[in-house]
Amino acid sequence: MKALEGIKILDFTHVQSGPTCTQLLAWFGADVIKVERPGVGDATRKQLVDVPGADSLYFTMLNHNKRSITINTKSEVGKEILTRLVKECDVLVENFAPSALDRMGFGWEEIQKINPRMIMASVKGFGPGKYEDCKVYENVAQCAGGSASTTGFPDDVPLVTGAQIGDSGTGLHLALGICVALIQRTTTGKGQRVLAPMQDGVLNLCRVKLRDQQRLERGPLKEYSQYGRGEAFGIATPRAGNDSGGGQPGRILKCKGWETDPNSYTYFITQAAVWKSVCEVIGKPEWKDDPDFATPEARLPRLDLIFSTIEEWTKSKTKFEVMDICNPLNIPVGPILSMKELAEDESLRATGTIVEVDHPERGQYTTVGCPIKLSDSQVEVVRSPLLGEHTKEILTTVLGYQGPELDMVIRSGAVGEVH
Ligand code: CAO
Numbered sequence: 001m002k003a004l005e006g007i008k009i010l011d012f013t014h015v016q017s018g019p020t021c022t023q024l025l026a027w028f029g030a031d032v033i034k035v036e037r038p039g040v041g042d043a044t045r046k047q048l049v050d051v052p053g054a055d056s057l058y059f060t061m062l063n064h065n066k067r068s069i070t071i072n073t074k075s076e077v078g079k080e081i082l083t084r085l086v087k088e089c090d091v092l093v094e095n096f097a098p099s100a101l102d103r104m105g106f107g108w109e110e111i112q113k114i115n116p117r118m119i120m121a122s123v124k125g126f127g128p129g130k131y132e133d134c135k136v137y138e139n140v141a142q143c144a145g146g147s148a149s150t151t152g153f154p155d156d157v158p159l160v161t162g163a164q165i166g167d168s169g170t171g172l173h174l175a176l177g178i179c180v181a182l183i184q185r186t187t188t189g190k191g192q193r194v195l196a197p198m199q200d201g202v203l204n205l206c207r208v209k210l211r212d213q214q215r216l217e218r219g220p221l222k223e224y225s226q227y228g229r230g231e232a233f234g235i236a237t238p239r240a241g242n243d244s245g246g247g248q249p250g251r252i253l254k255c256k257g258w259e260t261d262p263n264s265y266t267y268f269i270t271q272a273a274v275w276k277s278v279c280e281v282i283g284k285p286e287w288k289d290d291p292d293f294a295t296p297e298a299r300l301p302r303l304d305l306i307f308s309t310i311e312e313w314t315k316s317k318t319k320f321e322v323m324d325i326c327n328p329l330n331i332p333v334g335p336i337l338s339m340k341e342l343a344e345d346e347s348l349r350a351t352g353t354i355v356e357v358d359h360p361e362r363g364q365y366t367t368v369g370c371p372i373k374l375s376d377s378q379v380e381v382v383r384s385p386l387l388g389e390h391t392k393e394i395l396t397t398v399l400g401y402q403g404p405e406l407d408m409v410i411r412s413g414a415v416g417e418v419h
Helices: 017-027 078-089 100-104 109-116 140-143 167-186 197-205 209-215 272-283 296-314 318-328 339-343 346-351 392-397 401-410
Strands: 008-012 031-036 066-070 091-096 119-125 193-197 250-254 265-269 333-335 354-359 363-368
Touching: 008 017, 008 078, 017 031, 017 066, 017 091, 017 119, 017 140, 017 167, 017 250, 031 078, 066 078, 066 392, 078 109, 078 392, 091 401, 140 197, 167 193, 167 197, 193 333, 193 346, 197 209, 209 296, 250 296, 265 296, 265 318, 272 318, 318 333, 346 354
Parallel strands: 008 031, 008 091, 031 066, 091 119, 119 193
Antiparallel strands: 250 265, 265 333, 354 363
Protein backbone atom coordinates (compact mmCIF):
# COMPACT_ATOMS: atom_id res chain seq x y z
CA MET A 1 0.00 0.00 0.00
CA LYS A 2 1.36 3.41 -0.99
CA ALA A 3 0.28 6.75 0.47
CA LEU A 4 -1.55 7.98 -2.66
CA GLU A 5 -2.75 4.60 -3.96
CA GLY A 6 -6.10 4.92 -5.73
CA ILE A 7 -5.55 8.57 -6.70
CA LYS A 8 -5.56 9.17 -10.47
CA ILE A 9 -3.66 12.17 -11.81
CA LEU A 10 -4.32 13.62 -15.25
CA ASP A 11 -0.85 14.96 -15.94
CA PHE A 12 -0.80 17.77 -18.47
CA THR A 13 2.62 18.98 -17.41
CA HIS A 14 5.75 19.57 -19.43
CA VAL A 15 9.35 20.78 -19.04
CA GLN A 16 10.36 20.82 -15.35
CA SER A 17 8.09 22.49 -12.80
CA GLY A 18 4.91 20.45 -13.37
CA PRO A 19 6.71 17.14 -14.04
CA THR A 20 8.61 17.51 -10.72
CA CYS A 21 5.26 17.69 -8.95
CA THR A 22 3.62 14.74 -10.70
CA GLN A 23 6.76 12.58 -10.37
CA LEU A 24 6.57 13.03 -6.58
CA LEU A 25 2.88 12.11 -6.57
CA ALA A 26 3.69 9.02 -8.66
CA TRP A 27 6.42 8.02 -6.21
CA PHE A 28 3.87 8.20 -3.41
CA GLY A 29 1.64 5.78 -5.32
CA ALA A 30 -0.68 7.90 -7.49
CA ASP A 31 -1.49 6.62 -10.99
CA VAL A 32 -0.06 9.45 -13.11
CA ILE A 33 -1.35 9.55 -16.69
CA LYS A 34 0.79 11.92 -18.73
CA VAL A 35 -1.02 13.38 -21.75
CA GLU A 36 1.25 14.34 -24.63
CA ARG A 37 0.85 15.59 -28.15
CA PRO A 38 1.00 12.71 -30.72
CA GLY A 39 4.40 12.43 -32.40
CA VAL A 40 5.79 15.34 -30.41
CA GLY A 41 5.42 14.82 -26.68
CA ASP A 42 6.95 16.84 -23.90
CA ALA A 43 9.53 19.09 -25.59
CA THR A 44 12.21 17.97 -23.13
CA ARG A 45 12.22 14.46 -24.63
CA LYS A 46 14.31 15.91 -27.42
CA GLN A 47 16.21 18.63 -25.54
CA LEU A 48 19.83 18.26 -24.35
CA VAL A 49 20.02 14.90 -26.12
CA ASP A 50 23.09 12.83 -25.17
CA VAL A 51 22.12 9.47 -26.71
CA PRO A 52 20.88 9.98 -30.31
CA GLY A 53 17.34 8.67 -30.79
CA ALA A 54 16.70 8.16 -27.06
CA ASP A 55 14.66 10.28 -24.68
CA SER A 56 16.95 12.81 -23.01
CA LEU A 57 18.02 12.65 -19.37
CA TYR A 58 16.16 15.93 -18.96
CA PHE A 59 12.93 14.05 -19.67
CA THR A 60 13.70 10.67 -18.10
CA MET A 61 14.86 12.16 -14.79
CA LEU A 62 11.59 14.09 -14.35
CA ASN A 63 9.03 11.56 -15.51
CA HIS A 64 9.60 8.31 -13.63
CA ASN A 65 6.67 6.08 -12.58
CA LYS A 66 4.23 7.71 -15.04
CA ARG A 67 2.19 6.33 -17.94
CA SER A 68 2.10 8.15 -21.28
CA ILE A 69 -0.93 8.56 -23.52
CA THR A 70 -0.81 10.64 -26.69
CA ILE A 71 -3.92 12.64 -27.55
CA ASN A 72 -4.44 15.57 -29.89
CA THR A 73 -6.64 17.45 -27.46
CA LYS A 74 -7.59 19.99 -30.09
CA SER A 75 -9.36 17.39 -32.27
CA GLU A 76 -13.01 16.44 -31.62
CA VAL A 77 -12.21 12.81 -30.77
CA GLY A 78 -9.30 14.00 -28.60
CA LYS A 79 -11.63 16.31 -26.66
CA GLU A 80 -14.00 13.39 -26.10
CA ILE A 81 -11.17 11.22 -24.71
CA LEU A 82 -9.97 14.07 -22.52
CA THR A 83 -13.50 14.60 -21.18
CA ARG A 84 -13.64 10.93 -20.18
CA LEU A 85 -10.24 11.25 -18.50
CA VAL A 86 -11.43 14.30 -16.53
CA LYS A 87 -14.42 12.27 -15.32
CA GLU A 88 -12.14 9.39 -14.22
CA CYS A 89 -9.33 11.33 -12.53
CA ASP A 90 -9.02 13.06 -9.15
CA VAL A 91 -6.50 15.73 -10.05
CA LEU A 92 -5.57 17.60 -13.23
CA VAL A 93 -2.08 19.09 -13.09
CA GLU A 94 -0.87 21.52 -15.75
CA ASN A 95 1.80 24.11 -16.37
CA PHE A 96 0.85 25.44 -19.78
CA ALA A 97 1.28 29.07 -20.68
CA PRO A 98 -1.55 31.20 -19.23
CA SER A 99 -4.95 30.57 -20.88
CA ALA A 100 -3.73 27.60 -22.99
CA LEU A 101 -6.24 25.25 -21.28
CA ASP A 102 -9.09 27.75 -21.79
CA ARG A 103 -8.19 27.90 -25.48
CA MET A 104 -8.33 24.09 -25.55
CA GLY A 105 -11.85 24.26 -24.04
CA PHE A 106 -10.88 22.85 -20.63
CA GLY A 107 -10.79 25.89 -18.36
CA TRP A 108 -11.75 25.65 -14.67
CA GLU A 109 -15.46 26.34 -15.29
CA GLU A 110 -15.66 23.53 -17.82
CA ILE A 111 -13.66 21.10 -15.67
CA GLN A 112 -15.98 21.69 -12.71
CA LYS A 113 -19.01 20.95 -14.89
CA ILE A 114 -17.48 17.66 -16.04
CA ASN A 115 -16.24 16.56 -12.62
CA PRO A 116 -17.06 18.64 -9.51
CA ARG A 117 -14.63 16.52 -7.44
CA MET A 118 -11.71 17.42 -9.69
CA ILE A 119 -8.77 19.28 -8.16
CA MET A 120 -7.19 21.44 -10.85
CA ALA A 121 -3.62 22.38 -10.05
CA SER A 122 -1.47 24.79 -12.02
CA VAL A 123 1.99 26.25 -12.07
CA LYS A 124 2.15 29.67 -13.65
CA GLY A 125 5.01 32.17 -13.77
CA PHE A 126 3.11 34.88 -11.90
CA GLY A 127 -0.07 35.02 -9.88
CA PRO A 128 -2.98 37.36 -10.72
CA GLY A 129 -1.75 40.86 -11.54
CA LYS A 130 -0.02 42.76 -14.28
CA TYR A 131 2.35 39.91 -15.25
CA GLU A 132 -0.20 37.08 -15.15
CA ASP A 133 -0.09 36.52 -18.92
CA CYS A 134 3.71 36.09 -19.10
CA LYS A 135 5.50 32.86 -19.97
CA VAL A 136 8.18 32.11 -17.41
CA TYR A 137 11.23 29.84 -17.19
CA GLU A 138 13.46 28.99 -14.21
CA ASN A 139 15.87 31.92 -14.27
CA VAL A 140 13.12 34.46 -14.88
CA ALA A 141 11.44 33.18 -11.70
CA GLN A 142 14.71 33.35 -9.75
CA CYS A 143 15.09 36.98 -10.85
CA ALA A 144 11.46 37.98 -10.26
CA GLY A 145 11.22 36.15 -6.92
CA GLY A 146 14.12 37.86 -5.12
CA SER A 147 16.74 35.13 -5.39
CA ALA A 148 19.02 36.79 -7.97
CA SER A 149 19.11 40.18 -6.24
CA THR A 150 20.31 38.48 -3.05
CA THR A 151 22.72 35.93 -4.61
CA GLY A 152 26.33 36.70 -5.53
CA PHE A 153 28.83 39.19 -4.14
CA PRO A 154 27.87 42.76 -3.24
CA ASP A 155 30.22 44.37 -5.75
CA ASP A 156 29.25 42.09 -8.64
CA VAL A 157 26.25 41.23 -10.84
CA PRO A 158 23.19 39.35 -9.51
CA LEU A 159 23.56 35.57 -9.87
CA VAL A 160 21.16 32.73 -10.56
CA THR A 161 21.65 29.53 -8.56
CA GLY A 162 22.05 25.96 -9.79
CA ALA A 163 19.30 24.70 -7.49
CA GLN A 164 16.13 24.89 -9.61
CA ILE A 165 14.12 26.74 -7.03
CA GLY A 166 11.80 28.27 -9.65
CA ASP A 167 10.89 25.05 -11.45
CA SER A 168 11.46 22.14 -9.06
CA GLY A 169 10.83 24.39 -6.04
CA THR A 170 7.43 25.42 -7.38
CA GLY A 171 6.67 21.80 -8.30
CA LEU A 172 7.17 20.94 -4.63
CA HIS A 173 4.85 23.74 -3.55
CA LEU A 174 2.22 22.50 -5.99
CA ALA A 175 2.50 18.91 -4.74
CA LEU A 176 1.79 20.11 -1.20
CA GLY A 177 -1.20 22.14 -2.43
CA ILE A 178 -2.61 19.07 -4.20
CA CYS A 179 -2.20 16.82 -1.16
CA VAL A 180 -3.97 19.24 1.18
CA ALA A 181 -6.75 19.79 -1.40
CA LEU A 182 -7.22 16.01 -1.51
CA ILE A 183 -7.52 15.96 2.29
CA GLN A 184 -10.04 18.83 2.24
CA ARG A 185 -12.06 17.01 -0.43
CA THR A 186 -12.64 14.13 1.99
CA THR A 187 -14.80 16.50 4.07
CA THR A 188 -16.26 18.85 1.43
CA GLY A 189 -16.68 16.29 -1.34
CA LYS A 190 -15.63 19.02 -3.78
CA GLY A 191 -12.57 19.74 -5.84
CA GLN A 192 -10.87 23.11 -5.91
CA ARG A 193 -8.36 25.20 -7.84
CA VAL A 194 -4.71 25.05 -6.68
CA LEU A 195 -2.29 27.64 -8.02
CA ALA A 196 1.46 27.80 -7.37
CA PRO A 197 3.01 30.83 -9.08
CA MET A 198 6.78 30.53 -9.57
CA GLN A 199 7.48 34.08 -8.38
CA ASP A 200 5.63 33.40 -5.11
CA GLY A 201 7.40 30.06 -4.63
CA VAL A 202 10.84 31.61 -5.06
CA LEU A 203 9.93 34.48 -2.72
CA ASN A 204 8.76 31.94 -0.14
CA LEU A 205 12.18 30.28 -0.34
CA CYS A 206 13.83 33.72 -0.02
CA ARG A 207 11.79 34.62 3.06
CA VAL A 208 14.88 35.32 5.22
CA LYS A 209 15.96 37.98 2.74
CA LEU A 210 12.66 39.81 3.22
CA ARG A 211 13.36 39.51 6.96
CA ASP A 212 16.70 41.25 6.34
CA GLN A 213 15.03 43.94 4.22
CA GLN A 214 13.00 44.99 7.24
CA ARG A 215 15.97 44.70 9.62
CA LEU A 216 17.99 46.89 7.25
CA GLU A 217 15.43 49.63 7.66
CA ARG A 218 16.38 49.71 11.37
CA GLY A 219 20.18 49.64 10.93
CA PRO A 220 23.10 47.88 9.24
CA LEU A 221 23.07 44.08 8.91
CA LYS A 222 25.88 43.24 11.29
CA GLU A 223 26.00 39.55 10.31
CA TYR A 224 26.95 40.48 6.73
CA SER A 225 30.74 40.76 6.08
CA GLN A 226 30.09 44.10 4.45
CA TYR A 227 29.48 45.52 7.95
CA GLY A 228 32.95 44.59 9.27
CA ARG A 229 34.52 46.03 6.13
CA GLY A 230 32.89 49.38 6.80
CA GLU A 231 31.07 49.30 3.43
CA ALA A 232 27.80 51.24 3.42
CA PHE A 233 24.50 49.41 2.90
CA GLY A 234 22.05 50.50 0.20
CA ILE A 235 18.27 50.57 0.41
CA ALA A 236 17.69 46.88 -0.35
CA THR A 237 18.92 43.55 1.09
CA PRO A 238 22.37 43.17 -0.48
CA ARG A 239 24.04 40.13 -1.99
CA ALA A 240 25.91 38.49 0.85
CA GLY A 241 28.50 36.33 -0.96
CA ASN A 242 28.87 33.16 1.05
CA ASP A 243 27.99 34.71 4.39
CA SER A 244 25.43 32.66 6.24
CA GLY A 245 23.71 35.94 7.06
CA GLY A 246 21.93 34.23 9.92
CA GLY A 247 22.70 34.12 13.63
CA GLN A 248 25.78 31.91 13.20
CA PRO A 249 28.43 33.42 10.89
CA GLY A 250 29.82 31.07 8.26
CA ARG A 251 31.81 31.13 5.02
CA ILE A 252 33.22 28.95 2.26
CA LEU A 253 36.94 28.38 2.90
CA LYS A 254 39.73 26.85 0.83
CA CYS A 255 40.95 23.34 1.66
CA LYS A 256 44.06 21.42 0.68
CA GLY A 257 44.21 21.06 -3.09
CA TRP A 258 42.08 24.13 -3.89
CA GLU A 259 44.66 25.33 -6.43
CA THR A 260 43.76 22.49 -8.81
CA ASP A 261 40.39 21.14 -7.59
CA PRO A 262 37.53 23.65 -8.05
CA ASN A 263 35.58 21.91 -5.26
CA SER A 264 38.28 21.70 -2.57
CA TYR A 265 36.37 23.94 -0.21
CA THR A 266 34.41 23.58 2.98
CA TYR A 267 31.62 25.58 4.55
CA PHE A 268 32.67 26.50 8.07
CA ILE A 269 30.25 27.82 10.70
CA THR A 270 31.56 29.58 13.80
CA GLN A 271 28.61 28.55 15.92
CA ALA A 272 28.71 30.47 19.22
CA ALA A 273 28.15 27.33 21.31
CA VAL A 274 31.39 25.75 20.04
CA TRP A 275 33.54 28.87 19.69
CA LYS A 276 36.10 27.60 22.22
CA SER A 277 36.55 24.36 20.25
CA VAL A 278 37.01 26.39 17.06
CA CYS A 279 39.79 28.39 18.78
CA GLU A 280 41.52 25.16 19.89
CA VAL A 281 41.27 23.49 16.48
CA ILE A 282 42.69 26.42 14.52
CA GLY A 283 45.51 27.01 17.03
CA LYS A 284 44.20 30.27 18.50
CA PRO A 285 43.46 29.33 22.13
CA GLU A 286 44.14 32.94 23.21
CA TRP A 287 40.96 34.06 21.34
CA LYS A 288 38.80 32.15 23.81
CA ASP A 289 39.06 34.86 26.45
CA ASP A 290 40.19 37.85 24.37
CA PRO A 291 37.36 40.44 24.67
CA ASP A 292 37.74 41.19 20.91
CA PHE A 293 36.82 37.59 20.07
CA ALA A 294 35.15 35.98 23.09
CA THR A 295 31.54 37.00 22.33
CA PRO A 296 29.46 36.75 19.11
CA GLU A 297 28.84 40.52 19.20
CA ALA A 298 32.58 41.29 19.46
CA ARG A 299 33.34 38.95 16.57
CA LEU A 300 30.91 40.48 14.05
CA PRO A 301 33.14 43.41 12.97
CA ARG A 302 36.12 41.01 12.69
CA LEU A 303 34.71 38.27 10.45
CA ASP A 304 37.32 38.80 7.70
CA LEU A 305 40.19 38.32 10.19
CA ILE A 306 38.51 35.35 11.86
CA PHE A 307 37.70 33.49 8.64
CA SER A 308 41.09 34.19 7.03
CA THR A 309 42.72 32.71 10.16
CA ILE A 310 40.45 29.65 10.07
CA GLU A 311 41.22 29.32 6.35
CA GLU A 312 44.95 29.07 7.06
CA TRP A 313 44.03 25.94 9.03
CA THR A 314 41.50 24.50 6.52
CA LYS A 315 44.04 24.97 3.69
CA SER A 316 46.25 22.43 5.46
CA LYS A 317 43.49 19.76 5.41
CA THR A 318 41.30 18.15 2.76
CA LYS A 319 37.59 18.98 2.96
CA PHE A 320 36.95 15.48 4.33
CA GLU A 321 39.69 15.84 6.97
CA VAL A 322 38.07 19.10 8.08
CA MET A 323 34.80 17.18 8.43
CA ASP A 324 36.46 14.33 10.35
CA ILE A 325 38.16 16.70 12.81
CA CYS A 326 35.26 19.12 13.34
CA ASN A 327 32.34 16.69 13.54
CA PRO A 328 33.36 15.05 16.85
CA LEU A 329 33.66 18.56 18.31
CA ASN A 330 30.17 19.50 17.08
CA ILE A 331 31.59 22.26 14.87
CA PRO A 332 29.19 22.48 11.87
CA VAL A 333 31.13 22.17 8.60
CA GLY A 334 30.21 20.85 5.18
CA PRO A 335 32.38 19.79 2.26
CA ILE A 336 31.60 21.34 -1.13
CA LEU A 337 30.57 18.14 -2.95
CA SER A 338 30.71 17.91 -6.72
CA MET A 339 28.00 16.17 -8.76
CA LYS A 340 30.53 13.39 -9.41
CA GLU A 341 31.07 12.88 -5.69
CA LEU A 342 27.32 12.93 -5.00
CA ALA A 343 26.59 10.43 -7.77
CA GLU A 344 29.09 8.06 -6.16
CA ASP A 345 28.01 8.66 -2.55
CA GLU A 346 27.41 5.34 -0.80
CA SER A 347 24.93 6.64 1.78
CA LEU A 348 22.75 8.36 -0.84
CA ARG A 349 22.77 5.14 -2.85
CA ALA A 350 21.88 3.08 0.21
CA THR A 351 18.83 5.27 0.97
CA GLY A 352 17.61 5.33 -2.64
CA THR A 353 18.23 9.05 -3.15
CA ILE A 354 20.72 8.15 -5.89
CA VAL A 355 19.52 5.22 -8.03
CA GLU A 356 20.37 3.43 -11.25
CA VAL A 357 17.54 2.94 -13.73
CA ASP A 358 17.36 0.80 -16.89
CA HIS A 359 15.86 2.32 -20.02
CA PRO A 360 15.13 0.42 -23.26
CA GLU A 361 16.51 3.18 -25.51
CA ARG A 362 19.38 4.58 -23.51
CA GLY A 363 20.51 1.74 -21.23
CA GLN A 364 21.37 2.38 -17.61
CA TYR A 365 21.48 5.89 -16.17
CA THR A 366 21.82 7.48 -12.74
CA THR A 367 19.06 9.60 -11.29
CA VAL A 368 17.83 11.23 -8.10
CA GLY A 369 15.18 9.10 -6.41
CA CYS A 370 12.57 10.33 -3.97
CA PRO A 371 14.19 12.68 -1.44
CA ILE A 372 11.29 12.32 1.02
CA LYS A 373 11.20 9.07 3.00
CA LEU A 374 7.95 7.60 4.36
CA SER A 375 8.20 4.55 6.61
CA ASP A 376 4.89 3.10 5.34
CA SER A 377 5.06 4.08 1.67
CA GLN A 378 8.15 2.74 -0.04
CA VAL A 379 9.31 4.19 -3.36
CA GLU A 380 10.50 2.10 -6.27
CA VAL A 381 11.82 4.22 -9.13
CA VAL A 382 10.42 2.98 -12.47
CA ARG A 383 11.77 4.29 -15.80
CA SER A 384 9.93 7.06 -17.62
CA PRO A 385 7.43 6.00 -20.32
CA LEU A 386 8.20 6.12 -24.02
CA LEU A 387 5.98 8.53 -25.96
CA GLY A 388 2.46 7.06 -26.09
CA GLU A 389 3.65 3.76 -24.58
CA HIS A 390 0.41 3.32 -22.63
CA THR A 391 -2.11 4.87 -25.04
CA LYS A 392 -4.00 1.63 -25.78
CA GLU A 393 -3.73 0.42 -22.17
CA ILE A 394 -5.26 3.65 -20.82
CA LEU A 395 -7.96 3.81 -23.50
CA THR A 396 -9.08 0.27 -22.70
CA THR A 397 -8.45 -0.25 -18.97
CA VAL A 398 -9.05 3.26 -17.60
CA LEU A 399 -11.63 4.57 -20.08
CA GLY A 400 -13.27 1.31 -21.20
CA TYR A 401 -12.90 1.78 -24.99
CA GLN A 402 -13.50 -1.57 -26.71
CA GLY A 403 -14.20 -3.05 -30.14
CA PRO A 404 -15.53 -0.70 -32.86
CA GLU A 405 -15.36 2.35 -30.57
CA LEU A 406 -11.65 1.71 -29.91
CA ASP A 407 -11.01 1.14 -33.64
CA MET A 408 -12.73 4.42 -34.46
CA VAL A 409 -10.58 6.33 -31.96
CA ILE A 410 -7.39 4.81 -33.34
CA ARG A 411 -8.41 5.38 -36.96
CA SER A 412 -9.32 9.00 -36.24
CA GLY A 413 -5.63 9.83 -35.70
CA ALA A 414 -6.47 11.67 -32.48
CA VAL A 415 -4.17 9.44 -30.43
CA GLY A 416 -1.33 9.16 -32.94
CA GLU A 417 0.44 5.89 -33.59
CA VAL A 418 -0.81 3.10 -31.31
CA HIS A 419 1.44 0.14 -30.51
N1 CAO B 1 -2.73 18.33 -28.04
C1 CAO B 1 -2.88 19.48 -28.69
N2 CAO B 1 -2.31 20.64 -28.31
C2 CAO B 1 -1.55 20.61 -27.20
C3 CAO B 1 -1.37 19.43 -26.45
C4 CAO B 1 -1.99 18.25 -26.92
N3 CAO B 1 -1.86 17.09 -26.28
N4 CAO B 1 -0.56 19.71 -25.41
C5 CAO B 1 -0.24 21.02 -25.51
N5 CAO B 1 -0.84 21.56 -26.59
C6 CAO B 1 -0.78 22.95 -27.02
C7 CAO B 1 -1.34 23.92 -26.02
O1 CAO B 1 -2.74 23.91 -26.06
C8 CAO B 1 -0.72 25.23 -26.52
O2 CAO B 1 -1.45 25.66 -27.64
P1 CAO B 1 -1.97 27.17 -27.88
O3 CAO B 1 -0.85 28.09 -27.46
O4 CAO B 1 -2.23 27.18 -29.36
O5 CAO B 1 -3.17 27.37 -27.08
C9 CAO B 1 0.63 24.76 -27.05
O6 CAO B 1 0.55 23.34 -27.14
C10 CAO B 1 1.87 25.10 -26.27
O7 CAO B 1 1.69 25.30 -24.89
P2 CAO B 1 2.61 26.33 -24.09
O8 CAO B 1 2.31 27.74 -24.54
O9 CAO B 1 2.42 26.06 -22.65
O10 CAO B 1 4.10 25.90 -24.50
P3 CAO B 1 5.36 26.83 -24.83
O11 CAO B 1 6.43 25.88 -25.23
O12 CAO B 1 5.05 27.89 -25.82
O13 CAO B 1 5.72 27.53 -23.45
C11 CAO B 1 6.35 27.59 -21.11
C12 CAO B 1 6.44 26.85 -22.47
C13 CAO B 1 7.00 26.71 -20.08
C14 CAO B 1 7.09 28.92 -21.22
C15 CAO B 1 4.87 27.85 -20.77
O14 CAO B 1 4.18 26.64 -20.81
C16 CAO B 1 4.67 28.48 -19.39
O15 CAO B 1 4.90 29.67 -19.19
N6 CAO B 1 4.19 27.70 -18.43
C17 CAO B 1 3.84 28.17 -17.09
C18 CAO B 1 5.09 28.46 -16.27
C19 CAO B 1 5.98 27.26 -16.16
O16 CAO B 1 5.60 26.17 -15.80
N7 CAO B 1 7.26 27.50 -16.43
C20 CAO B 1 8.25 26.50 -16.14
C21 CAO B 1 8.80 25.94 -17.34
S1 CAO B 1 10.08 24.86 -16.88
O17 CAO B 1 9.36 23.88 -15.87
